[in-house]
Amino acid sequence: xVVYAIGSGIMGNTFGHLFRITTFGESHGGxxxxxxxxxxxxxxxxxxxxxxxLDRRRPGQSxxxxxxxxxxxxxxxxxxxxxxxxxxxxxxxxxxxxARSQDYDEMAQKYRPSHAxxxxxxxxxxxxxxxxxxxxARETIGRVAAGAIAKKILKQAAGVEVIGYVKRIKDxxxxxxxxxxxxxxxESNIVRCPDADCADRMIELIEQTGREGDSVGGVVExxxxxxxxxxxxxxxxxxxxxxxxxxMSLPASKGxxxxxxxxxxxxxxxxxxxxxxxxxxxxxxxxxxxxxxxxGGISNGEPIIIRVAFKPTAxxxxxxxxxxxxxxxxxxxxxxxxxxxxxxxxxxxxxxMIALVLCDHLLRHxxxxxxx
Numbered sequence: 171x172v173v174y175a176i177g178s179g180i181m182g183n184t185f186g187h188l189f190r191i192t193t194f195g196e197s198h199g200g201x202x203x204x205x206x207x208x209x210x211x212x213x214x215x216x217x218x219x220x221x222x223x224l225d226r227r228r229p230g231q232s233x234x235x236x237x238x239x240x241x242x243x244x245x246x247x248x249x250x251x252x253x254x255x256x257x258x259x260x261x262x263x264x265x266x267x268x269a270r271s272q273d274y275d276e277m278a279q280k281y282r283p284s285h286a287x288x289x290x291x292x293x294x295x296x297x298x299x300x301x302x303x304x305x306x307a308r309e310t311i312g313r314v315a316a317g318a319i320a321k322k323i324l325k326q327a328a329g330v331e332v333i334g335y336v337k338r339i340k341d342x343x344x345x346x347x348x349x350x351x352x353x354x355x356x357e358s359n360i361v362r363c364p365d366a367d368c369a370d371r372m373i374e375l376i377e378q379t380g381r382e383g384d385s386v387g388g389v390v391e392x393x394x395x396x397x398x399x400x401x402x403x404x405x406x407x408x409x410x411x412x413x414x415x416x417x418m419s420l421p422a423s424k425g426x427x428x429x430x431x432x433x434x435x436x437x438x439x440x441x442x443x444x445x446x447x448x449x450x451x452x453x454x455x456x457x458x459x460x461x462x463x464x465x466g467g468i469s470n471g472e473p474i475i476i477r478v479a480f481k482p483t484a485x486x487x488x489x490x491x492x493x494x495x496x497x498x499x500x501x502x503x504x505x506x507x508x509x510x511x512x513x514x515x516x517x518x519x520x521x522x523m524i525a526l527v528l529c530d531h532l533l534r535h536x537x538x539x540x541x542x
């Protein structure tokens with residue numbers, strides 16, 4: 171018996187409450203994109219602002235990313251008139267130009283280890299095996315485009331800035347101060363690690379791993395500064411819970427930390443607690459920030475600091491044992507063009523998801539708490 175269910179976001183393609191996005195498209199289809207609903211009217215936004223973020227995410231941008239050549243040029247189809255948002259749904263499209271579907275012929279039958287091939291078949295009984303289809307990281311184009319709009323709202327309405335960077339690749343970890351790091355420092359090298367000396371070693375490691383047909387993972391850290399107090403909801407819609415879901419929905423993400431994270435588990439309460447004080451402006455602040463800017467699920471005005479662990483890219487050129495969709499034992503050495511490390515291109519993706527959550531909660535806060 172086949173049962174069809176109809177409902178908002180039932181297929182998992184929609185994210186957010188008041189600021190809501192729905193992404194669409196497959197890796198080797200006609201294109202990918204997003205519909206943004208709930209954006210306030212009269213926000214000045216341009217295709218160039220969105221394109222800046224997409225250029226940070228696009229393939230082929232450096233020697234350590236996939237060589238797939240996509241300009242990822244965005245087209246705003248609706249919701250913007252004379253450079254300002256209308257308050258109506260904003261549709262953004264990016265057309266696929268450089269798909270090489272023949273590279274995936276073998277994967278029509280053979281499952282890629284640690285990829286979505288087998289699970290998509292198990293769930294839907296059908297999958298687009300060309301480039302991974304809907305499970306491809308090209309889906310994140312829509313998220314990054316929407317994130318550009320969310321960043322503009324946050325900056326203009328509350329002065330919030332969201333900056334991500336590569337903290338670690340395999341066992342190489344950079345020394346970065348989240349309180350002072352700048353976008354210029356992040357973009358100063360192709361691996362997006364503001365620690366220049368560590369960045370050089372990371373690039374060398376990624377290049378060597380790629381030549382061997384293998385891949386490496388790591389950690390992206392992201393800081394949101396000047397976040398207003400009061401964002402977040404009790405119990406199930408705690409701000410850190412929504413942030414965790416947001417970044418854990420990204421391809422290849424495998425872990426989430428906020429503030430002290432797992433390192434905080436080895437401290438005592440007296441060592442971990444963030445004691446209060448009154449600053450020169452008469453504002454309540456905390457002496458430390460082990461909470462990562464959120465307490466009780468609600469922002470406390472300190473910088474929000476999160477970390478996301480990304481696994482090594484699943485599709486590699488080395489031979490691996492697998493099975494076919496008909497249950498036969500096989501060996502697969504994947505073809506196609508893939509990142510030997512997803513971290514440099516994951517930075518704008520993490521920023522986008524953090525911005526989407528904060529923007530949604532900012533609008534919800536104003537709707538609930540600032541009516542009277």
